[in-house]
Amino acid sequence: MEWYKVGKIVNTHGIWGEIRVISTTDFADERYEVGSELGLFKTDDAKPTIIVKVASHRKHKNFDLLTFEGYGLLKEVEGFRDAVLKVSEKYLTELEDNEFYYHEIIGCTVESTEGETIGTITEILQTGANDVWTVQPEKGKAHYIPYIEDVVKSVDIENKKIVIEVLDGLLS
Template identity: 85%
Template sequence: MEWFNVGKIVNTHGIWGEVRVISKTDFADERYEVGSELGLFKADGSKPITVKVASHRKHKNFDLLTFEGYSLLKDVEPFRDAILKVSDKYLTELEENEFYYHEIIGCTVVSTEGETIGTVTEILETGANDVWAVQPSKGKTHYIPYIEDVVKSVDIDNKKIVIEVLEGLLS
């Protein structure tokens, strides 16, 4: 079974077992739906715990969650700095030209002329569109916007992305 990061527990919230989560998922409503099962990976490296979401609400820039069987502050304090992950069996099919982060990170980026530009190392959310950080074998990171004018094809099976290098894009 493979696990994929959906968020990090950064603190507790209140006295009734709520945890404050910084989400790393575009599907917060789906991932944190009441009854959803998540893997809780503690910072100490111990065996992951399966938790079931009991409640979810938004508060400022955080997702606040409670888990079944963990109703008090003392129950969830050990979860601070834990990573919440979803099992691959809960991943859903995406629409055309939509991808999970784990599918894009690690892909080789090449120009339409066949020149290797680098490897996607990170995805940054800007509000307008995602920006892919591409690390070449030598030199500084390039930031490639995920827009139709630039990204020409994405081949997940072969981990290859073809882009049109617009003027100034790689400088």
């Protein structure tokens, strides 16, 4: 079974077993819905250290704050710090056209409409208006490509290839 990263536990919050998560998912409300099951990975193992069930979720500043069923005190969740939260593939839902999961985009090769290879997507940044893809060329500094219609012309998930229109100043 495949597992996909949805966030990283960076700290605890308060004394009642709440944890701070930096999310790496566009679907935080769905992933952290009360009753949702997540795998907690303390290492790079293929299987989770434990499976946790979300008891509560709320937003606080740039974090998602979660509690898990059966973990109501600070001392019970302190060991979760730096763990990664992942969702099982069985909980992934079908997306609409031009919507993609992060794991589908990261690792794709980006080419210009002229066929020039620009680099590989290494990270997705959420800006509020639209996502921004970090594209790392073989040599040099990373480029930041906005996921907007004027720039991204095609996304081929099967072949891990994305074609963009290079607008003036985009790659400088």
